[in-house]
Amino acid sequence: MVAPTASPAASAEPLLVIDNLGKRFVGVTALDGVSLDVRAGEVLGLLGENGAGKSTLLKILSGAQPPSSGTITFDGAPYAPASPIEAKARGIVTIYQELSLIPTLSVAENIFIGRAPLSGLGLVDWRAMRRETRAIIARVGLTTDPETPVSALSVAEQQLVEIARALSLSSRLIIMDEPTSALTEAEVARLLAIMSRLRGEGVAIMFVTHRLEEASQICDRVTVLRDGRLAGHMARDAGPIPIPAIIERMVGRAASELYARPTERHAPGDTRLAIRGLTTPRNPEAPNAITLGGVDLDIRAGEILGLAGLVGSGRTELARAVFGADPVASGSMTLDGAAYAPSSPHDAIARGIGLVPEDRKHQAIFAALGILTNFSVAALSRFAGPLGIMREREERRVLAEYRKALSIRMASPEQRIDGLSGGNQQKVIVARWLARDPKVLIVDEPTRGVDVGAKAEVHQILVQLASRGIAVLVISSELPEILAVSDRIVTMRQGRITGEMPASEATEEKLMALMALETREEATA
Amino acid sequence: MTTSDDTRPGVNAFGLLKRFGPLLFLAVLMVIFTIMNPNFLNPINLFNVLRQISITGLIALGMTFVILTAGIDLSVGSLLALCGMIAAVVAKGGTANTLALESAAGAGYGWFAALLAAIATGCLAGLIQGLTITRLKVPPFVVTLGGLTIFRGLTLTISNGGPISGFTADMRWWGTGLVGPVPVPVIIFLGAALLCHLVLRYTRYGRSVYAVGGNAEAARLSGLRVDRILVSVYVIVGFFCGLAAFVLAARLNSAEAVAGMGYELTVISAVVIGGTSLFGGVGSVGGTVVGAALIGVLVNGLVLNNVSSYTQQIVIGLILILAVAFDRWLKTRTRG
Numbered sequence: 131m132v133a134p135t136a137s138p139a140a141s142a143e144p145l146l147v148i149d150n151l152g153k154r155f156v157g158v159t160a161l162d163g164v165s166l167d168v169r170a171g172e173v174l175g176l177l178g179e180n181g182a183g184k185s186t187l188l189k190i191l192s193g194a195q196p197p198s199s200g201t202i203t204f205d206g207a208p209y210a211p212a213s214p215i216e217a218k219a220r221g222i223v224t225i226y227q228e229l230s231l232i233p234t235l236s237v238a239e240n241i242f243i244g245r246a247p248l249s250g251l252g253l254v255d256w257r258a259m260r261r262e263t264r265a266i267i268a269r270v271g272l273t274t275d276p277e278t279p280v281s282a283l284s285v286a287e288q289q290l291v292e293i294a295r296a297l298s299l300s301s302r303l304i305i306m307d308e309p310t311s312a313l314t315e316a317e318v319a320r321l322l323a324i325m326s327r328l329r330g331e332g333v334a335i336m337f338v339t340h341r342l343e344e345a346s347q348i349c350d351r352v353t354v355l356r357d358g359r360l361a362g363h364m365a366r367d368a369g370p371i372p373i374p375a376i377i378e379r380m381v382g383r384a385a386s387e388l389y390a391r392p393t394e395r396h397a398p399g400d401t402r403l404a405i406r407g408l409t410t411p412r413n414p415e416a417p418n419a420i421t422l423g424g425v426d427l428d429i430r431a432g433e434i435l436g437l438a439g440l441v442g443s444g445r446t447e448l449a450r451a452v453f454g455a456d457p458v459a460s461g462s463m464t465l466d467g468a469a470y471a472p473s474s475p476h477d478a479i480a481r482g483i484g485l486v487p488e489d490r491k492h493q494a495i496f497a498a499l500g501i502l503t504n505f506s507v508a509a510l511s512r513f514a515g516p517l518g519i520m521r522e523r524e525e526r527r528v529l530a531e532y533r534k535a536l537s538i539r540m541a542s543p544e545q546r547i548d549g550l551s552g553g554n555q556q557k558v559i560v561a562r563w564l565a566r567d568p569k570v571l572i573v574d575e576p577t578r579g580v581d582v583g584a585k586a587e588v589h590q591i592l593v594q595l596a597s598r599g600i601a602v603l604v605i606s607s608e609l610p611e612i613l614a615v616s617d618r619i620v621t622m623r624q625g626r627i628t629g630e631m632p633a634s635e636a637t638e639e640k641l642m643a644l645m646a647l648e649t650r651e652e653a654t655a
Numbered sequence: 656m657t658t659s660d661d662t663r664p665g666v667n668a669f670g671l672l673k674r675f676g677p678l679l680f681l682a683v684l685m686v687i688f689t690i691m692n693p694n695f696l697n698p699i700n701l702f703n704v705l706r707q708i709s710i711t712g713l714i715a716l717g718m719t720f721v722i723l724t725a726g727i728d729l730s731v732g733s734l735l736a737l738c739g740m741i742a743a744v745v746a747k748g749g750t751a752n753t754l755a756l757e758s759a760a761g762a763g764y765g766w767f768a769a770l771l772a773a774i775a776t777g778c779l780a781g782l783i784q785g786l787t788i789t790r791l792k793v794p795p796f797v798v799t800l801g802g803l804t805i806f807r808g809l810t811l812t813i814s815n816g817g818p819i820s821g822f823t824a825d826m827r828w829w830g831t832g833l834v835g836p837v838p839v840p841v842i843i844f845l846g847a848a849l850l851c852h853l854v855l856r857y858t859r860y861g862r863s864v865y866a867v868g869g870n871a872e873a874a875r876l877s878g879l880r881v882d883r884i885l886v887s888v889y890v891i892v893g894f895f896c897g898l899a900a901f902v903l904a905a906r907l908n909s910a911e912a913v914a915g916m917g918y919e920l921t922v923i924s925a926v927v928i929g930g931t932s933l934f935g936g937v938g939s940v941g942g943t944v945v946g947a948a949l950i951g952v953l954v955n956g957l958v959l960n961n962v963s964s965y966t967q968q969i970v971i972g973l974i975l976i977l978a979v980a981f982d983r984w985l986k987t988r989t990r991g
Contacts, residue, residue, distance in 0.1 A: 455876060479878035493876055496869035498936045507866050508877040514859035522857075562877070 145170045145334045146191075146209075146222075146303055151200035153186050160186040161197070164360050166353045168303060173325055173335045175345040175352035175371075179380055179581040183358040184338050188307055191336075192224040193217035205302070223296035224305040227312070229288050231280045238263040238276035241295045266298045267291065270324050286317035290324070297333070304328070305336040310344055314441045322348050342377065346370040354379040381583045398617065399431035402601040403452070403470070403483075403570050408461035410451050410625075420444045422451060423625040424461070429570060429601040434592060436616030436633065437605045439645050444625035445605045446488055449572045452603075453485040454478035466569065479508060484563030486556070488574035488605070494559045495547050502543040504558055505529050509565040532561035536591055553577075553584030560591060571595060572603045577611060589615045609638045621645040676981060677929055677945045681952065688956035695959055702838055708925075708951035709844035710735075711918055712944065713899040715925040716851045717892030719943045722926050723855075724868040724885055725935025726788070726795040728892050730802030731922055734780050735915035737806040738900035742773035743819035743910035746826055766826035766905075773904075774897035780806065781893025785886030795889075803919070810912045820909035830906025840902050845944075847898070852940040864888065868935030924971065925950055928978040949974070 144167035153161040161183045168174045178184050189195040191202070193211030202209040204220060211217040217224070231240045238259045239246075247262065249255040263276035270290040280288055289309055296304050306325075310318045325335055325348055339345050345352055352371055354361040362379040364371050405427040413419050420442050427448075429435050439445045450456040452463065454472030463470045465481055472478035475485070487493035496504050506513050506525050513525045529543055536557045540550060547555055556576065563571055576592060577585040592615050596602045606612050612619055616633045621644035629644035688695040714731050721728050748763035763769070780802065787798045832839040855861035866874045867884045875881045904910040929946030931938025950971060957967045 453876075474880075475876050476878045476880055485876060487876055492870070492872060494873050496866055496873055496936065498932075499865055499869050503862055503865060507862065507874070507879070510859045510862055510879075518859040519857050520859055520862065 143170075144168065145205060147203040148187075149201045149203070151187070151190065151202065152198050153183075153190065153195070154198045159358055161190075161358045164200070164355065164358075166360070166363070168334045168336055170302065170334050171329055171332045172350040173329055173337050173348050175349035176336055176338045176355070177342070177345055177352055177376060177380060178355035178361070179583065182355040182361075182380075184355060185307075186358075187355070188224060188305060188338065191217065191222060191305060218299060218301070221300065221302040222305065223299065223301040223303070224307065225289065225292045225296065225309065227308045229285075229292055231288055231291060233281035234279060236277050236279055237267065237274055237283070237291055240280055240291060241266055241298060262298075267294045269297055270294045271320065284317075285312045286314070286321065289313075289321070293324070293328075297328070301333070303334045303336065305338070307338045308340065309337075310339060310341055312441075316440075318344065342373045346373050346376065352376060356380060377582060381581075398433035399599065400466075401428050402431045402466060403427075403429045404464045405452065406462050408448070408451060408463065409459045410447060411457060411459040420447055420625050421459075422447055425622075425625075425627055427620065427627060429603055431569075431601050432596050432599045434596045434602045434604055434615055434617050436612040436619040437603060437622060438609060438612045438619055438641050439605075439622035441607065443622040443645060445622050446574055447625065448622070449485060449487075449574050449603070449605060452478070452570075453483055453572060455485070479566065482566075482569035484508070484566060484568040484571045486559050486563065486571070486573040486576065488578060490552070490555060490559065490579065495555055497548040498546065500544045501540055501547050501550070501558055502526065502529060504547045505532070505543075505562055506565060508562050512565065528565060529561070532557075532564060535594075536561060537587065551581060551584070552579040553581050553588065556580055556588060557591070560588075560595075564595070568600060570601045570603065572605070574605045576604060576606065576615075577608070585611070609641055612641070613638065676985065677942060677949060677978065680978075681945055681949045684949065684952055684956065688952065688959065691956070692959045695956060698836065700955070700959075702836065702841065704948070704951045704955045705841040705844070706838040707955070708947045709838075709840035710899045710903050711921045711925060711950075712844045712947040713847060713895045713902070714892065714918065715922045715929075715943050715947050716847055716940060717888075717895035718922050718926050719851070719929075719931055719938060719940055720855075720864060720888040720891045721795075722868075722923070722931050722933060723864050723935060723938050724888050725871075725933070726885065726888065727923070727933070728784070728799045728802075728889065729796065729919045730780070730784065730799040730806055731892060731896050732915035732918035733803045733806035733810065734777060734893065734896040735900045735903065735918060736810045736910075736912060737780070737813075738773040738776045738897040739904045739910040739914055740810045740814050740819065740912065741776045742769040742897075742901050742904050743822070744813065745769045745772040746822050746904075747819055763823075766823065766829065769822075769826060769904075770829075770898075770901045773901040774894055777893035777895070777897030777900070778890050779893070780896075781889040781891070782886065784893075785889035788889070789882040789885050807912075814910070814912045816912055818909045818911040822905065822908055826905050827908055828905070830902050830904070830908075840906065843898070843902060847895070848940055848944050855940055860884075860887075865936055868937075870936070921950060921971075924975045928975060930982065946978075 146168040148164060148166050151161055151164045152159070164183065164187065166174070176184055176187070186195070190197050193214045193216050196210070204222065209220060211220060211222075232243070235243070241263050242259050247255045247258040260276045267274065267276070267290070270293050272287060272290050272294065274283065274287065280291065283291065293304065309321060313321065322344065325337070329335060337345065337349060347370055349366065349371065351363060351365040353363050354376060356379070364375065364379075405425055408422050408425040410422040412421055422444055425448055437445050437448070447456065451458050454474050454477050458471070465483075470481060472481065472483070491497070496507070502525060506529070510520075513521050515521045526543055532538065533540065538557045538561065539554050547558060550558070573592065577588050580588060589611070592602055592604060596617075604612065604615055613633060613636060618630065618632055619636050619641065620627050621629045621641055623645050631640065685695070694700060714735065718728060718731065746763045746766065746769035784798050784802050787793055788795050829839055834842060855864065863874070863879050863884050866877070866879060867881050871881055900914075903914060925946040926938070926943050927933065927946070928949055929938070929942030929944070931942055953971060953974065954967055957970060962970075
């Protein structure tokens with residue numbers, strides 16, 4: 131990965147100054163006395179756990195919400211936007227995780243939305259629009275045809291289009307909210323390089339991220355929030371800002387324990403799940419989607435098998451095929467020695483397989499429902515009595531057990547699950563599967579969207595599950611996580627297994643070498 | 656350190672208002688109408704209101720299941736007419752003597768066969784619509800919009816456009832009888848409401864309905880058979896169309912091809928006013944009963960105060976929009 135260095139272009143005069151900012155909601159203080167500044171030509175990292183107040187700060191800056199107290203100065207004048215439109219007009223653009231492009235329109239139409247160049251007749255001058263679009267997207271290194279519909283672009287390319295649009299509006303401060311969370315390593319490297327280039331051109335960038343490696347690599351300075359308050363400012367000296375120091379400020383304690391390898395391993399037992407020559411069919415509706423190209427894999431009882439691979443390596447596809455969520459083209463599987471060929475998740479679950487999916491919001495939680503239903507939904511048969519009537523007392527008793535065992539912090543079983551933090555939601559989903567006493571549990575991105583502090587807890591839970599004899603398959607993009615929890619690690623690339631080693635022999639460098647040997651296609655995708 | 660996030664008080668004034676908003680609104684409305692016209696509170700009038708809402712109320716119970724899964728059924732008014740017509744044909748033993756009066760009524764198969772026929776027709780229609788939605792992947796709005804015209808057309812074909820009238824006293828009791836002071840249709844409606852409440856609140860099936868409506872993909876990945884549950888809710892609303900059609904025919908002593916025109920709107924309004932979300936996963940039978948009662952009280956109160964039926968329609972439409980707007984407003988207040 132390229133290592134962009136600090137910019138010499140940063141001016142001493144701050145462009146944006148936030149002074150003593152506060153935001154209170156009924157009963158909750160989201161921000162309290164936060165002060166920071168951003169200079170032209172620098173990248174400022176805004177870091178903090180979920181609930182630290184980053185989103186609230188972004189909402190205020192983008193004009194979506196007014197602050198309760200404090201002042202903001204932008205370019206020497208008071209800044210109090212009444213709406214996102216006003217914020218944009220002043221030169222501050224926020225690019226959210228959920229992109230705001232219109233997928234059915236072309237790149238050019240998206241960039242010029244609401245301000246298309248007109249010809250003498252008052253009609254849209256399509257040629258000028260195409261020509262200017264080419265010039266605009268070239269600034270972010272895109273060479274896509276301006277006519278391409280945005281839906282045909284990858285997430286990374288769409289993001290670049292948004293950045294290009296912001297630049298074309300002569301924005302002076304670009305706020306990026308978790309821009310790298312959906313990108314592959316190569317795409318992240320490209321984005322960081324572009325951020326570095328823009329900084330050289332005098333643009334100020336506020337980079338909000340969970341990924342501390344990236345923050346440490348690119349940011350000139352970082353501001354850390356914790357529980358709505360300022361937890362510290364750090365600036366780059368000779369080298370990058372040290373990650374352990376950032377973590378310490380984020381969680382308020384030393385970082386050494388975060389990725390500590392949980393102890394007390396049990397020797398793995400017999401083979402639980404055996405996969406032979408598994409392939410998946412090409413989906414005519416998504417011809418570019420990755421397919422499995424013949425996967426062989428054994429998972430043993432009481433073992434945590436780590437599956438490492440980049441986004442698009444086929445890890446999630448493997449999980450979904452094993453779980454019966456996607457069809458299989460060829461190959462065979464056995465579970466505890468018996469043939470296993472699930473035609474639906476229902477089948478897979480009945481045979482003792484569980485899946486904690488990667489996209490918690492869309493694939494796992496029922497946001498509007500209470501914790502109790504979220505917990506028992508996969509085990510309704512266990513808790514249903516005669517006439518299908520739920521034995522709620524039993525249900526609550528078992529939930530209370532897991533609440534204690536997994537230390538789920540919640541108010542009551544009736545509480546809506548979307549009121550919990552990411553880590554506690556994830557624990558409820560794990561409890562959902564434990565209630566079924568599974569033989570194999572597949573956990574895709576166990577700590578995505580989970581606070582730094584709760585990650586270690588989730589890891590410890592995975593180890594506990596394995597010690598009960600469950601075969602645990604952990605899929606993760608975070609190598610430190612894979613290294614911390616796994617007994618054995620396999621790597622995937624382009625729908626195939628590319629390597630295997632015991633965790634005791636694995637290092638990040640070895641794994642990277644096995645999973646990141648990119649082909650030309652991948653590098654340019 | 657995250658405990659402050661996770662143990663926010665679950666109950667506050669806005670939460671309560673949100674939960675009991677429709678009920679509160681119903682109470683306020685009743686007080687206003689009583690002040691305007693003391694006759695409103697007369698038990699005879701109140702039972703009258705309940706009897707009037709029992710037909711659309713029954714269908715609204717079924718519609719609650721459908722809307723909880725984020726679906727919709729626009730065909731209920733037409734299906735009501737079709738089921739009623741089938742019930743009449745069975746009760747009369749044929750379509751020949753369409754206008755024959757009571758003297759010829761004994762030739763049919765009796766009220767029980769008529770009831771079964773109406774319910775079977777409703778369930779079958781629901782099954783076909785449900786399978787079309789899940790197997791052919793046609794959106795519920797489109798399938799049931801087609802059903803709306805198909806069922807009406809079938810009804811007109813069977814009846815040749817006219818009504819079938821004149822049932823036995825046994826059958827008419829189900830629409831016009833009283834148990835003590837309580838009209839039979841009201842007992843059927845409230846009994847069915849109680850049953851639906853118990854099913855949705857306390858059974859495995861009820862949980863599945865909420866889960867499928869709350870997040871269909873998560874439900875599938877949790878092992879629920881989403882398609883079966885989706886089909887089942889259309890069968891349930893079909894069942895209630897059949898039951899309501901029987902009661903309506905018994906009450907009017909006649910089945911008409913034009914029965915139930917526009918009922919889908921009243922029924923959906925009742926469910927939505929009762930707080931069930933059109934996006935699925937949120938709502939309750941209690942809410943639907945209150946929603947149906949609210950519309951019934953509104954119409955009755957307006958009639959008692961000599962408001963024209965034209966104006967009534969305007970008022971009901973406004974109430975529907977206000978109810979949902981109020982709900983949205985509360986949502987923005989309860990989420991910080």
